[in-house]
Amino acid sequence: MAEKIRVVVNEDKCYLCGGCAGVCPTLAIEVHSSGWEFFQDKCIGCRICINACPVGALSAKPLEVKE
Amino acid sequence: MKYDVVVVGAGIAGPIVARNVARAGFSVLLIDKKPAIGAPKQCAEGISIKVFDKYDIPYDRRYINREIYGAKLYSPSGHELELRYKEVSGVILERKVFDKMLAYYAAKAGADVLARTEATDVIRRDGRIAGIRAKHEDEPVEIRADIIVAADGVESTIARKAGINTYAPPHEFDSSYEYEMLIEGYDPDLIHLWFGNEIAPRGYVWVFPKDEDRANVGIGINSDNPETAKYYLDKWLRDNNIPARKLLEVNVGVVPVGGFVRELAKDNVVVVGDAARQVNPMHGGGMAEAMEAGTIASKWIVRALEEENLSLLQNYTKEWWETDGKRLEKVLKVRKVTEKLTDEDLDLFIQVLSGADAEKIAGGDYVEVIKALLKHPKVILSPRRIKLLKQLI
Ligand SMILES: Cc1cc2nc3c(=O)[nH]c(=O)nc-3n(C[C@H](O)[C@H](O)[C@H](O)COP(=O)(O)OP(=O)(O)OC[C@H]3O[C@@H](n4cnc5c(N)ncnc54)[C@H](O)[C@@H]3O)c2cc1C
Ligand code: SF4
Ligand code: SF4
Numbered sequence: 001m002a003e004k005i006r007v008v009v010n011e012d013k014c015y016l017c018g019g020c021a022g023v024c025p026t027l028a029i030e031v032h033s034s035g036w037e038f039f040q041d042k043c044i045g046c047r048i049c050i051n052a053c054p055v056g057a058l059s060a061k062p063l064e065v066k067e
Numbered sequence: 068m069k070y071d072v073v074v075v076g077a078g079i080a081g082p083i084v085a086r087n088v089a090r091a092g093f094s095v096l097l098i099d100k101k102p103a104i105g106a107p108k109q110c111a112e113g114i115s116i117k118v119f120d121k122y123d124i125p126y127d128r129r130y131i132n133r134e135i136y137g138a139k140l141y142s143p144s145g146h147e148l149e150l151r152y153k154e155v156s157g158v159i160l161e162r163k164v165f166d167k168m169l170a171y172y173a174a175k176a177g178a179d180v181l182a183r184t185e186a187t188d189v190i191r192r193d194g195r196i197a198g199i200r201a202k203h204e205d206e207p208v209e210i211r212a213d214i215i216v217a218a219d220g221v222e223s224t225i226a227r228k229a230g231i232n233t234y235a236p237p238h239e240f241d242s243s244y245e246y247e248m249l250i251e252g253y254d255p256d257l258i259h260l261w262f263g264n265e266i267a268p269r270g271y272v273w274v275f276p277k278d279e280d281r282a283n284v285g286i287g288i289n290s291d292n293p294e295t296a297k298y299y300l301d302k303w304l305r306d307n308n309i310p311a312r313k314l315l316e317v318n319v320g321v322v323p324v325g326g327f328v329r330e331l332a333k334d335n336v337v338v339v340g341d342a343a344r345q346v347n348p349m350h351g352g353g354m355a356e357a358m359e360a361g362t363i364a365s366k367w368i369v370r371a372l373e374e375e376n377l378s379l380l381q382n383y384t385k386e387w388w389e390t391d392g393k394r395l396e397k398v399l400k401v402r403k404v405t406e407k408l409t410d411e412d413l414d415l416f417i418q419v420l421s422g423a424d425a426e427k428i429a430g431g432d433y434v435e436v437i438k439a440l441l442k443h444p445k446v447i448l449s450p451r452r453i454k455l456l457k458q459l460i
Contacts, residue, residue, distance in 0.1 A: 017109055019242065019321025022221035023290060025234050031222060033100040033185060052290040054242040054319045055297045 005045045005060040009036045013057035020049035020058060070094045070179070071372055073199055073212035075186045075225045077104045079354045080340030081218030082169035083122065083361030084368065089177035091369040096210060097170060097178050098201060100185035105166030109320035111245060111275045111283045112160040113258055114354050122358045124172075130165040131158050132277045136256045140425070142417035143263030143410040150425040151257065159258075159275050159283070184208070189215065189229050189336075196229055196336055214368055214377070215336045218361070221321050223342040231333050235326020235344055237291040241270055241351050243320050244296035245285025247277070249313035255279050261303070262413050268292055269406055270351070272303050281315070287351050290321055324348040325399050331364075331387055332380040339364050345387075347395065348402040359391050401433070404458050412452060419443050434460055 007029070018031040028042035029049060040063075050058045072088050074081045077099035085097040112132065119126045135158060137151035174180045184203040189196045190211070198211035217226035221240075223233040253259050255276035262271050270287035277283065286300040304311045323344035331338055339345070339360045346353035364383045371379040408416075420428075424436045437459050446452050 015107070015317070015319040017319040017321065018220060018222040019240075019290075019319070022223055022321055022323075023237055023240055027224065027227055030224060033102065033183065048237045048291070051293060052237060052240060052242055052321055054244040054295055054321065056295040 003045055004063040005043065005047070006040060006063050007038050007043060007049060008059055008061055009038070010057045010059070011036070013055050014053075015055065015057075017054070020053050023048050023052045068096065068208065069198075069211040070096045071212065072096075072214045072216060072368060073098070073210050074178075074216040074218055075199065076218035076220055076340075076342070077101075077170045077173075077180065077182075078166060078218065078220055078340065078357065079169065080342075080357035080361040080364075081216065082166070082173045083358050084216050084218060084339060084365045085173035085178040085180075086169070086176045087362065087365035088368055088372075089173060091373075092177075093369070093372050095173070095178040096212070097173055097180045098184040098186060098210075099170075099182055102183045103163075103167070104170045104180075104182050105163040107316070107318065108162040109243075109318055110160075110162050110354075111273055111285055112162050112277070113157055113275050113352065114160060115157050116155055118355050118358055122362060124169070124358075127168065130161045130168055132161045133159045133255070135159060135258055135276075137258075138425075138429075139254065139257045139259045140417055141259070141261040142414045143266065144414050146414055146418045148417045148420055148422065148425055149257070150422050150429060157258070159277050161277075186219070186225050189225065195334055199225065213335060214371070214380070216364070216368070217336065217338045217342050218340050218357075219342050221323060221341045223338070226328075226336070226338040226342045229333065229336040231328065231330060231336060231338050233328050233338065233342060233344065235323060238289060239323060239325035239344070240290035241287035241322045241324050242290040242292070242296040243285060243287045243318075243322055243351070244300050245283055245316075245318040246300070246311065246314045247281070247283050247316035247318065248311065249280055249315075250274065250282050250284055250309060251280050253282070255282075262417075263410050265410065266303055267299055272300065283318070284309075285318065287322060287324075322346055322351045322353065324351055324402065327392060327395060327399075329384075331360075331384040332367075335377050335380065337364050337368065337380055337383060345391070345395070348399040349405070356391060356395070360387055363387050363390070401459060404455055407455055412455075415445055415452075416440065419445070 071093040259274040269289040328343040340357035367383040
């Protein structure tokens with residue numbers, strides 16, 4: 001299984017183009033007219049969104065596993 | 068609020084559906100999350116001249132930015148292939164005006180239009196979708212409708228929340244980055260395209276002129292590439308000594324280039340345009356495809372409402388797959404073959420093809436050209452090239 005990650009956006013780079021939401025297989029990202037939103041519980045850590053962003057506004061942070 | 072049809076997304080597909088359904092006398096609401104429909108643009112704005120007549124869109128100077136007479140292709144080592152018509156073959160639009168005017172035509176035909184209204188979810192009632200939940204500024208709104216049209220672009224969120232599978236693997240998308248900028252030295256009557264695996268993996272760099280010295284200068288690359296589209300465009304500008312100091316806009320987007328949605332209608336929900344991945348996989352143009360799908364979808368929406376039989380919506384899936392879907396599947400096959408071409412192949416093909424060949428390819432008659440290529444000495448010497456070309460026939 002893919003490593004659990006938190007996808008984070010750099011708002012100064014993001015154009016709210018919606019591309020990352022479009023390629024995400026699980027609807028873990030929504031791009032609203034006024035902001036970018038991530039749903040941790042839906043993310044499967046595939047990193048497709050991170051590669052797809054045309055400007056490199058997304059990155060992954062490893063998610064701490066709670067014991 | 069209650070309508071016969073609610074259309075989510077006022078890009079290209081949405082307003083065409085809304086206009087056609089309103090013209091037939093049914094109540095329609097068209098919503099878009101943008102405060103100004105059409106802005107920001109996510110497009111190089113090139114479209115064939117044929118669409119105006121075909122889809123009954125006025126040839127209005129307010130959104131015709133520039134008329135184009137053909138195209139020029141550049142191979143990795145700089146070989147050129149020019150295709151120039153005597154008549155106007157296409158136009159570069161001003162999409163900020165175009166999208167808004169399409170919504171205006173829908174409104175004039177009788178549709179209601181609400182900008183800054185974002186669909187957040189679908190409403191389910193008794194096991195079926197009864198409408199959508201939306202937000203206008205910070206006010207929640209419930210819109211009930213008999214038919215829901217997801218024309219929400221590449222995100223396809225509403226289509227997916229309604230249970231339509233629009234998933235496509237990452238390789239079936241292009242990441243695009245573009246500057247509208249001042250640029251000199253390119254014939255402003257032609258669109259210009261540069262190919263090469265180092266220049267634009269899987270895609271191309273484009274210069275689409277909007278003025279003598281102003282153009283949309285952009286790039287599309289495979290979206291599963293580890294580098295960004297921005298990285299490749301900035302590199303191309305540097306390598307070609309093109310100063311990037313007069314940038315009027317930065318445009319960003321992801322384009323579906325394959326992965327056409329199988330099931331375009333599910334119960335009373337219909338998906339059109341980029342949301343249904345209805346884009347030409349070779350060049351990433353999707354406006355004409357969105358208009359075509361919108362036209363077919365609206366025809367069946369009107370029939371379904373007239374005959375009070377929502378199962379007729381399935382005919383949209385059927386008709387699209389028998390017509391434009393069939394055509395685009397062939398284009399997808401070509402894309403998959405051209406993806407395997409090396410820079411040397413691209414150099415050779417652009418070198419040996421003539422303007423007349425290019426015209427045949429543009430007209431869709433590429434088989435004859437492939438047959439001619441297969442007779443060329445430099446092609447005959449390479450079994451790999453023969454194999455690739457034969458896959459296209
Ligand atoms: C950089 C770039 C260059 C391109 N160049 C060309 C070109 O030269 N020629 C060409 O033909 N095509 C081009 N395309 C493709 C073309 O832009 C699309 O195929 C076309 O716009 C598809 O139309 P559409 O109506 O399906 O979607 P869109 O035009 O994307 O419209 C979707 C609309 O839905 C709205 N929306 C999304 N979600 C919601 C929601 N939840 N609630 C309310 N509203 C919502 C959006 O705000 C948007 O206005 C390009 C694309 C890109 C990214
Ligand atoms: S793809 Fe990149 S620029 Fe576009 S919305 Fe996602 S993070 Fe922002
Ligand atoms: S990593 Fe995968 S699942 Fe998670 S948000 Fe990105 S695309 Fe979606």
